[in-house]
Amino acid sequence: MEETNKDNLIKKPVDELEKELSTDYTKGLSEGEAQNRLRKYGPNEIEEKKENPLINLAKKFWNPSAWVLEAAAVLSLILGKYLDFYIIVALIIFNAILSFSEEQRANKALEMLKSRLQVQARVLRDENWKSIPSRLLVPGDIVRLRLGDFVPADVRLIEGQLEVDQSALTGESLTVAKGKGDVVYSGSIIKRGEATGVVILTGKNTYFGKTAQLVSIAKPRLRVQQVISRVVFWMMVIVIVILGISGAVILLRHENPLDFLPLALVLVIGAIPIALPAMFTISLALGSEELSKAGVLVTRLDSIEGASTMNTLASDKTGTLTVNKLSVHNVIPLEGDDKEVITYGALASREEDQDPIDLAFINKAKELGVELQSWKVVEFKPFDPSTRRTESLVEKDGSTFRVTKGAIDALGKLCGLKDIEKIYEKAQSEAKIGCRVLAVAKNDGEKWKLVGLVSLRDPPREDSAELVKELRDLGVKVIMLTGDAQPIAQEIAKEVGIGPNVVKVNEFKENPKIIDQIDGLAEVYPEDKYTVVKLLQQEGRVVGMTGDGVNDAPALRQADVGIAVSNATDVAKAAASVVLTSPGLRNIVDMVKIGRRIYERINIWILSRITRTFQNVVFIALALLLLNKFVISTFGMVLLLFMFDFVTLTMSTDNVPWSKRPASWNIFNLVKVSIILGIVMVVESFMILFLVNSLPTRPLQTSIFLYLLYSNIFNLLNIREKRNFWDSAPSKVMGLTMLADIIAAFALVTFGIPGLVAIPPTLALEILALSLTLNLIVNNFIKIGVEKILKVEW
Incomplete structure (x- = not known):
């Protein structure tokens, strides 16, 4: 739209705009014409600038988790471990692509929710008032603006008075008065009054170039990032302590410090919760989808x-x-009959404003067979907090009179009543049962007379x-x-x-x-x-x-x-x-339950991650210090992390039960439980180590890789349920992923790949059986005992 035409629409007298915009102030546009204009001018929105996906993908290689793995790859290259180098680089790329794809999925879920939070506009189409998404407004549409609305487009006022907050556009905090002919700009907020106007500019053509989109979906900048920081802190405390002890022992033994580097590499990789941010984001994004199905956006x-x-x-x-739908409960006439009182109250109302009190009077009038169309409303004053009433000037058969409805004390003063207490006494019985009682008055040119009381009830x-x-x-x-x-x-x-x-x-x-x-x-x-x-x-x-x-x-x-x-x-x-x-508390109950289920998923993930870190780090370090050997290769450790993180990401779909009480983050308790279970799992790991060492072939590193992976998987299955692990089943996605991981690991170690020497299938089956027995039977009862005997909860 050319600038000269824009100026024309803003400056031309509003009475001439009807012809300029080819519209009808009393009927609005037809739906067919509105669709034609929508195709011509486009939606009433400004296209959101989105970051290049390739830039987002590149960022996956530039963050603390990626730096650790990249440092591991460089260190492997320096130490001449070329196979480890190639495999770690491949895993870095795989992790970046997986994280990128999951983030894109989460963003799509948020964009779907965003589309459901469109601003609605009251518009006159084909002589009927209706509510439509503001993005469908076109120049020439007739719209109704009321207290609390965001202005959905640039609008010239046809009738009515408004006070408008333009601070979002101009920075000026004082409201601005707007009347017939004035422009109300997109993005402003109506602070007082109501008016009808014609849309002159939409979308990118609006004067300030603002969209009427109100609700912007917050991207995952979460308060629970503090939880991530605390988890990382405790994990790094464990690693630093172990590295310090190990380094001191190596120096006391007068051994080559370079021997310490592979250990440090494995421990650091094992301690960094690479998937934790992704777990949070995916859990909350999927949770938002789940909530949207329950009516919570x-x-x-x-x-x-x-x-x-x-x-x-x-x-x-x-x-x-x-129910938020007022209806007339009782009529107490003071002059005339019930029908008269309701008629005057209905005439002091306006249907197009969809005000609940107005609708209650109008609907009751229709029930009583009152033909409101036989009166002509010459002037209508909407409810004003300062006067606490509405008022109409009506005409019928050549005679005019005024009617009003509002608060009893306000109309009592208007009518000059000296003994208002008697009126209050009549309303008292209605008020006691939760009714709101309004007064109705009429002025036929001499003075205001109170004609009756009407009680309204929202059951x-x-x-x-x-x-x-x-x-x-x-x-x-x-x-x-x-x-x-x-x-x-x-x-x-x-x-x-x-x-x-x-x-x-x-x-x-x-x-x-x-x-x-x-x-x-x-x-x-x-x-x-x-x-x-x-x-x-x-x-x-x-x-x-x-x-x-x-x-x-x-x-x-x-x-x-x-x-x-x-x-x-x-x-x-x-x-x-x-x-x-939807109205009512049902959505809120669902929100609490689903929110707590998501909390439980994240809580279990953290417990699993700390337990796993404690087991892996302490076991590997002690094995080196006591037996002077690496029980797992750098490649095996990295592969272990990625295969298990693949399982833990599916925690975002798990069928964990919601708590019967409000959740609270207690990272210290999680650490205590993790250390207790971790110590047990370290002892069990040494049992497996001694078993493997006693075998003639002794394929040590592959066997320990397999045991640690299976141990981590079955430990997660154990701790996801605070009761006996069999009391609830994991989600189908989580269960299938666990099974796939178990089968894939079995195939890898029995066929062998570069970096993992093949082991006999019988040994792999023995390791599977032992890890299952230790983690799902022995550790299940230890877990229950920790909570009951030591009174440690998580």
């Missing part, structure tokens, strides 16, 4: 870890615990009580947050099974220590939620927070797990780390 991968550790859920009442969801109980059984305390008065809040909290102890939010803010005694907070304003989250976190809670509004955004960002509910505004979705696709 993850916008930041680290929120999955937050879901596993969450122990407190601050839940909104509306839409989460209740609890049928499954709320069951799901609240399920969350409690999972160790998650549910606290209800609502703006309702205390009596209403108590009634709902009791009905959904949370409990009756609901206090006013100010009482909690004054004394957060009462958190264990309360079930909910009443009279919560949106701006209070951020403070509530902060106070809960200061009390040591891992907090999940549900929200839907613009003012919920700071609380959603502050929470450990910010959860935007299904009907949330675009701003809330952008601030949250999780977006639900």
Whole structure:
């Protein structure tokens, strides 16, 4: 689109744009015309710049894990171990390609989720208002903008008044007033009012060149990187201690220090958790796919870890615990009859705004057979927090009058009522059962008269009580947050099974220590939620927070797990780390369970990795120091690492059970358990070593390679289950991969390859049987004993 045409669309009087854009302000575009324009102008989005895949692949050769292996290859070359050099280089390339392909798979999963988090726009097409993905907007579309919306394209206002936050575009923090004819730019946020406008520019043609895409999927920059660092720290502590002892012994023996280099090489390679970052990323990416099937869209991968550790859920009442569909519960006429009260309330509403209160009045009017089309709404004033009411100027048969609906005290003052307490008494019985009571008034030109009260009720969801109980059984305390008065809040909290102890939010803010005694907070304003989250976190809670509004955004960002509910505004979705696709708590229960299952997978991987490092490093070092021989070659050690890491990556699919309580990272406990099991496995490794040494042929290095690989595989099968290993089966993918690894290793050692001398099949079978017996029988009961007798948990 040429710049002159852009200027035309921005500067030309808005009444002339209808012809310029070939549209109709009252009917909108037809679907056919919209499709033609979509083909002409393209989607309303800016293509994301993506990094060259070849650059991503090159980065796999430039990171700490790759440096260690590259150093090993260089050291092998210096020492004249050319076969080791070639094989290690081949394995470096294989690892880079595998890591690259898995990362691409994870990114594709995230991009799939991203496509499901498109911003929605309210648009008029073929005379009907509908919600469509903003990427499908075209110039000439008529759109409706309301409080909390991100502006989906550059829009000229046809009618209405707005206050707009343009800080994301201009850096100016003050809101800007916009009225008829003004341009509201893509990427702005509506802070007040509502208006109808015509789309003039989309996609890359927008004035600021901004897309309306709100939710950007966070790439794997995870909080659990701290866990990786701590695991690497403990592994390196083990290696440094062993290297220090070994080096000292070699010097005391006056042996050639160069003999120490191959040992150092093997130990360093054995200690580096090459697959750990990939394991985290793949587990969380696959977890996000699993969650998406359960109706939970993850916008930041680290929120999955937050879901596993969450122990407190601050839940909104509306839409989460209740059905979020207001309906008229009772009508209390003060003048006229029920039908009159509902009619005036419906006339003070607007259907296209899809406001729940407005819809409740309109739907009730339709039930009563009121033909609202016989009135003409000349002017409509939407709900204003400062006046706490809506108002319409309506006309019928040549006469006009005003109608309004809103808070009882606001309309009481408007009508000049002196004894408002009597009105409150009429509403009291409705309020006690959790109803919201609104007043309706009429002004026929003289003064405002209160015509009646209408009680509205948003009933609890049928499954709320069951799901609240399920969350409690999972160790998650549910606290209800609502703006309702205390009596209403108590009634709902009791009905959904949370409990009756609901206090006013100010009482909690004054004394957060009462958190264990309360079930909910009443009279919560949106701006209070951020403070509530902060106070809960200061009390040591891992907090999940549900929200839907613009003012919920700071609380959603502050929470450990910010959860935007299904009907949330675009701003809330952008601030949250999780977006639900259906109402209620079911998605949250699924999120907790799946999050904990992912945590268990990673926890088991870490335990397996530390145990394996302890066994391999201590055994190899002690064998050298005590027997003065290398029990495994450098090539054998590298091959062992890659073959076993191939198995451990499938842990991301394992059927581990979720914990019945919130997860917590306890790396020190994992290290303690690993050392205990590692010591047992070192003793068992020496038993195998002495057995092999007693044989006439004694193919030592190949036999130890095979035993260590089988031992690592069966140890993983053992520790993946805290009870007896047979109490649960691994996933099909994991089981088949283990079997494939066992068969491949058997074939390698019996046929022999360069770097591994062939051994008799009978010996390979004996090693298989011994490693299976020691790790799945003996070590299974040792594992259970460690937890029961020493009270060490992981």
